[in-house]
Amino acid sequence: MSEPRVLLIDDEEELRLSTAQALELSGFSVTMLSSAEHALELIGYSFDGVVVSDIRMPGMDGMTLLQKVRELDAEIPVILVTGHGDVQLAVNAMRNGAYDFMEKPFTAQYLSGVIRRAMDKRSLVLENRRLRAVAGKRDDLETRLPGRTQVMVDLRYRIRAIGAADADTLIIGATGAGKEVVARALHDVSSRANRPFVAINCAALPQNLIESELFGHEAGAFPGAIRARYGKFEHARGGTILLDEIGSMPIEIQARFLRVLQERVITRLGSNETVELDVRFIATSKVDLEAEVAAGRFRPDLLYRLNVATVHVPSLAQRRADIPLLFLQLVREAAARYGREDQDVPQSIIAEIATREWPGNVRELRNAADRLVLGLSSETPDPVHLENDRQSFRLAEKVASYERDLIAKSITTHAGNLKAVYETLGISRKTLYEKMQKYGLDKRHLGSFAHVDDDTI
Structure with missing residues (x-):
């Protein structure tokens, strides 16, 4: 692994030079940049350093850089700095995934301490990834x-x-x-x-x-x-x-x-x-x-x-069976990116997503996930109407709705492996088949053909 380093981004040359000098005296290897755009060229999934960036800069600002870095790897520590006493800005930065936030002027000793803790965290993340790879677990x-x-x-x-x-x-x-x-x-x-x-x-x-x-x-x-x-x-x-x-x-x-x-x-x-x-x-x-x-x-x-x-x-048309799980992952990523809580996506939306055409491929699917998380999608259930519908359900309808969602979610979780589904739910193969017929569930739209077994329908 290469020497851990600090990417220091600030458009003010004098401050950039003095901060870099102080950090180098503290034992850090510092790469100075005057703009955020060039920083993205030096950052990747294996980046073994910490990003320290001013927030208010011409061109790409620090908050935009934070979002771009998190899209590359959400576990890269980003420390944001501002000369403006803006409490709301600090809250937004931390909510959007910044490792820390500090206001100018700050002491070199304080900044060095924050960077060392961020370095330790990044080193632990990279070491865990290497150990998972050696153990043969799911790779990056x-x-x-x-x-x-x-x-x-x-x-x-x-x-x-x-x-x-x-x-x-x-x-x-x-x-x-x-x-x-x-x-x-x-x-x-x-x-x-x-x-x-x-x-x-x-x-x-x-x-x-x-x-x-x-x-x-x-x-x-x-x-x-x-x-x-x-x-x-x-x-x-x-x-x-x-x-x-x-x-x-x-x-x-x-x-x-x-x-x-x-x-x-x-x-x-x-x-x-x-x-x-x-x-x-x-x-x-x-x-x-x-x-x-x-x-x-x-x-x-x-x-x-x-x-x-x-x-x-x-294209997504060539891998349609991946769409449900891919969409759920994109929803989780969008929730993390926008600082929202994880959402439990209704199976009716997943089923509709799985059958729709996506000419824009993953980019279009990601936009749909973003809209759902932000509450901008026409498919997002309206809370008032949803509550009224629930109150009007008879007990049998509530039970049937719950049972359908439970089976559909299990099919998605087990990627279409029906044997795993009926064993997990504690029902027979015949019962699972009958309930899938009853509720109009199709494993082709909810699971994956990657797993082949004797329990195909």
Whole structure:
């Protein structure tokens, strides 16, 4: 494991330098950053440090950074700092998952003590993860890419195999299927896990600055280039570069990028000196690049260089049996992210979610989970109407409703393994079959086909 470190983020240079110096004198390894955006490139599931960030900054503020970090790994300690005595801000920060909150001015001794406790907590989290992996228990990939269907089992197996090989990789998948999640997983299971992960959206690069953004430039290379600047390729040295939607990269830039892939060197704009580049490239595409090659919009030699290894991310339509459990996990994550209590999702909603089409894939399903947690979903039961309905139920109706929900929840929990369901409920196979028929329960919409046994219906 690499030396534990502190990522210190503050847009005020003088304060940033003085705080870093004090922390280094206390024995910490400090990486200073002037903006929150760059911090996300240095953080991953295996990050073994602590984040200390100012809250009020231009661009991405500290509260947004906290949310982004928790999306990567909810157990990374984030300490937020502000110069404004805002009690409500402190409450919101702690509610949203901040490890601690402090107000300027603070003593270096106090900050060092908070960081040491946060470091101890992070070290314990990472050690527990390693012990679980050694014991053969469910690994991190099953948490980040859940699913019991065969396509997901195969995907996780392929990520482990390709990740360790450090080969350039092409990830193919529909919009919202989770291509960037797969890319980050490949980075985190590789030997580059503690190095930068730099994501580049090829569709969003400004056309007039694309070469400068990727390759960097020397001072005076073009009007407005007052000082030399690293490009994103150089910034990621030692780590992984994600080229998101590489099919959108202009054809004229593809030629220069091909040389980077082949020779692993770059030349900044305005310079004749080459810079060696030790990186791994991962590219994603939602379109068929073979078709783009045939249409003359993508270089065939670039495609052949990129797809040393190829990973296909399945859409939700290809893994429908995973939808109920995936939705429940997304609801739990949303509740934690928004500081809400865990919700008991009614089986009627789960059944409806399982049968619906999801053209936006996991991204769309996550949005539905967020709306449910925030009370913005049209499917959320209205408390007043729900209470009126309950009062109007006769005893038999209440018992039947409870029994249906209990059976449906058990089918979901046991992933469609009906033998486990009737043994857990203490009823016979025949009784379970009859009750499923009575209540219109279908294991295909509530469970998973990943488990095969003799008790299939």
